[in-house]
Amino acid sequence: MKVFLHVCCGPCTIYPLTVLREKGAEVTGHFFNPNIHPFKEFKRRLSTLQDYAKDTRLPLVLDTKYGLTDFIRKVAFHEAERCNICYLVRLEKTVSLAKEEGFDAFSTTLLYSRYQRHSHLISLCEKLSLKYQIPFYYEDFREGWQYGIEASKELEMYRQPYCGCIYSEQERYDKSLRKK
Numbered sequence: 001m002k003v004f005l006h007v008c009c010g011p012c013t014i015y016p017l018t019v020l021r022e023k024g025a026e027v028t029g030h031f032f033n034p035n036i037h038p039f040k041e042f043k044r045r046l047s048t049l050q051d052y053a054k055d056t057r058l059p060l061v062l063d064t065k066y067g068l069t070d071f072i073r074k075v076a077f078h079e080a081e082r083c084n085i086c087y088l089v090r091l092e093k094t095v096s097l098a099k100e101e102g103f104d105a106f107s108t109t110l111l112y113s114r115y116q117r118h119s120h121l122i123s124l125c126e127k128l129s130l131k132y133q134i135p136f137y138y139e140d141f142r143e144g145w146q147y148g149i150e151a152s153k154e155l156e157m158y159r160q161p162y163c164g165c166i167y168s169e170q171e172r173y174d175k176s177l178r179k180k
């Protein structure tokens with residue numbers, strides 16, 4: 001089975017890739033993350049993923065365009081819903097490409113994170129699967145949360161301290177927001 005895996009970053013790729021390969025899947029990663037800000041952070045996450053992909057012989061399809069402007073235009077005035085918009089933007093691109101390129105299924109490393117809206121991701125992926133007529137490979141990758149953390153530390157990978165967008169960066173570091 002050829003799986004097109006949306007990848008958000010290097011550390012979150014470790015466990016899903018391990019599981020998929022154990023199951024015999026041939027995995028290609030798709031990096032499309034216009035939500036990652038600021039620019040230096042985007043570059044750092046991208047290069048961390050590229051190093052990991054090289055070491056593990058993971059083929060990658062990369063979108064290296066820094067997407068700040070487009071992303072902000074999409075979420076402006078809808079900040080409370082920004083995560084759902086963010087998932088849709090990223091995953092719809094992955095699913096449409098997976099279909100175009102003849103993959104057997106798609107999935108996402110977002111299903112690995114304990115901090116993402118897991119059930120919303122499942123229902124979005126199911127909708128996209130129907131829309132583009134390509135199977136969604138689901139697995140609760142959160143089961144390997146600790147495994148991924150330990151492996152990424154062992155590999156001395158860069159581990160980002162916030163989700164990705166500039167809003168999440170503020171939530172991480174602005175003490176007044178964290179108190180709320």
Ligand code: SF4
Binds near residue numbers: 083
């Ligand atoms: S918090 Fe994370 S999932 Fe939500 S909009 Fe920001 S980058 Fe996207």
